[in-house]
Amino acid sequence: MGDLKETLWALGVCDEMAGALERERTQIPVSIEELERKAQVAKDVIAQERNTLEETEYTRRSKEGELQDCEAKRSKFQGQSAMVKTNVEYTALLNEVDGMTARISQLEEEILLSMETVDQVSARLKTVEIEQTKLEQDLLGQAQGLRERMEVVKQELAAKDTERAELLTHLSPDIVANYQRLRGARGQAMARIEAHICAACHRQVPPETVNRVLAGEMHTCPSCLRILLVDDS
């Protein structure tokens, strides 16, 4: 009967490990997806920062364009001053020139601010690129690690299947059926007796049952109905 107990125990251990591997196999794709989603977020952060830089550069360029237009218009007005005939016309022209001069100095200030913004954004982009690229690589590396782990898990699961099939050939169908029923109901079919206590449900096992199990008979825990095992040693 020592063999039976050993085989049952080995089956229990095998199923426990297979269960853990199965949970891992289910979890890994979820974790990979999460890591890849975070890696994409890191990429998006860089893209967003590049967009901001492009926008600030565009703003600076359009202000520079407007500045050139204003300077051209002002020159044109100044050129017309020799041709005006009346004071009214002259005053009107001076107003135009003054208006352009005011706009030009406003634009010059705005361009200086824009240039500062461009400098700030491009400095920030450099930091963001370094940080987020490192983060992205790190996350993708973790995802790759999980893909490799998945291969190992699949191999280990296949090995557990083989081991299980081997163990089942040593057990009679009724014992296997009993084991399956308990495993289905309680998650774990076997429990060790430790100092007259069932290690699974922590309830007392009657001394007579302990003795019978020690003698090699198969009995179940009166409380949780798991197959009881004792260490012969």
Ligand SMILES: [Zn+2]
């Ligand atoms: Zn029990």
